[in-house]
Amino acid sequence: MNDETTIWQKLKAGYLRRVEAALATVYHPRKQEVLDDLSRHLELRFDELDPQQRTAARLEELVEEMGAPEEYADLLAPEGARRTGWPIPWRTVYRNPRWLALPAVIALLVVTAAQPGLTLPVFRALNVLLFMGVALALFIQYRRSRDNGLLWLAGALVVWPLLLMAIGWQSRSLIDRVAAGQKVWLWPFCLAARGEVSLGMVLVAVAYWQRFVTYVLLVVGIMKLKLSSESGERHLEGAQEPNA
Amino acid sequence: MGLSNWKTQLRKGLLDLCVLNFLASGEYYGYDLVQELKKIPALSIREGTVYPILARLEEDGLVISEVRPSDAGPPRKYFNITSEGRRAVQEMNEHWERIERAVKSFRANPPGGKR
Numbered sequence: 001m002n003d004e005t006t007i008w009q010k011l012k013a014g015y016l017r018r019v020e021a022a023l024a025t026v027y028h029p030r031k032q033e034v035l036d037d038l039s040r041h042l043e044l045r046f047d048e049l050d051p052q053q054r055t056a057a058r059l060e061e062l063v064e065e066m067g068a069p070e071e072y073a074d075l076l077a078p079e080g081a082r083r084t085g086w087p088i089p090w091r092t093v094y095r096n097p098r099w100l101a102l103p104a105v106i107a108l109l110v111v112t113a114a115q116p117g118l119t120l121p122v123f124r125a126l127n128v129l130l131f132m133g134v135a136l137a138l139f140i141q142y143r144r145s146r147d148n149g150l151l152w153l154a155g156a157l158v159v160w161p162l163l164l165m166a167i168g169w170q171s172r173s174l175i176d177r178v179a180a181g182q183k184v185w186l187w188p189f190c191l192a193a194r195g196e197v198s199l200g201m202v203l204v205a206v207a208y209w210q211r212f213v214t215y216v217l218l219v220v221g222i223m224k225l226k227l228s229s230e231s232g233e234r235h236l237e238g239a240q241e242p243n244a
Numbered sequence: 245m246g247l248s249n250w251k252t253q254l255r256k257g258l259l260d261l262c263v264l265n266f267l268a269s270g271e272y273y274g275y276d277l278v279q280e281l282k283k284i285p286a287l288s289i290r291e292g293t294v295y296p297i298l299a300r301l302e303e304d305g306l307v308i309s310e311v312r313p314s315d316a317g318p319p320r321k322y323f324n325i326t327s328e329g330r331r332a333v334q335e336m337n338e339h340w341e342r343i344e345r346a347v348k349s350f351r352a353n354p355p356g357g358k359r
Contacts, residue, residue: 030299067290076296
C-alpha cells in the first residue's frame, strides 16, 4: 500500500468515525446503511482521482467536501425520530426488544411489593442486573461515540461502586474491631477506637465522603458529555451556507 | 431564529423534494445524484448529505435501492422511486406550488400595506 492510499484510508476511516459519533444518539434502522453508502461514495471519489492528484491536501479536501458529520443526524431523523431518551418510539421498542427489559423490571418490583418475603433476594438480584446493565450500556455507548464523558460516568456508576464494595468489606472488619475495643490504626476509625468521636459519626462521615466522590465523578461526566445533537444544531446555525 | 438557521431549515425541507423529483425522472446512483443536486447552487449540497435523505426516504417506502457491481471501480447503489414515492412527489410539488403562489401574492400585496 503506497503513502497516498495509507493517508486516504486514515482520512476515510476518521471521517466515518466522526459520522458514526454524530449519529450515536439517533435511532434509525438504516444508520449503518448510510455509513456504507458514504464509504462507497468516498471510494468512488478516490478512484476517479488521477494518481498525481492524490496529494494529502487534495485528499483532505475530498473528505471536507462530504460535509459536516453533525448534519447527518438531522437529515436522517428530523425532529421527533431521534434522541436516545424518552419517549422511546414504539417502532424502536418493536425493533429493539432490549427495551422490554424496563417493563419487566417494573413488573418484578410490583410482584416483590405484593409479596414482601421475596423482596430481599429479588432486590439483590435486581441490583446486580441493573449494575451490569448500566456497565453494558455505558460500554456500548462509548464504543459508538468515543465520548470521554461516558468514561467519567463509568467511573461514577461502575468503577467507584466496585471500589466501595471492597472498601465496605474492609470497613466491616474495622467496625467489628472498634466495637470489640481493639486497636485500629486506619483513619477515621482510629478516632472512634480512641473514643474521640462516636462510631456512628465515623460511619456518617464515611458515607458523606463516598457520596461526595460519586457526585464529583457524575458532575465531571455530565459536563464532559459531548451531547452531539446540541452541538449539531449549533453547527447548523453557525456554519453552512456558502452562498449566504 | 438567525437568518442562517432559517436558510438551513428551508434548504433541508427542499432537499427531499429535489431528490424525489430527480428520481422521478429516472434511476440514479448516489454519486450521480449528488452531482446533479450540486448544479442547484441554492441548495448548497455537500457530497455526503444526500445519503441520510435517501436512507430516510427508503425507510418511508418512497425509494428503493439496489447495489450492482460496476466495471469501473467499486459497486454502485442505484436508487429508484416507488409508486408511493411518485404519489408523494406529486403531492409535494402541488403543495410547493401552492406555497410559492401564496407567498408571491402575499409579497406583492402585503395585508395592510400601501399599494
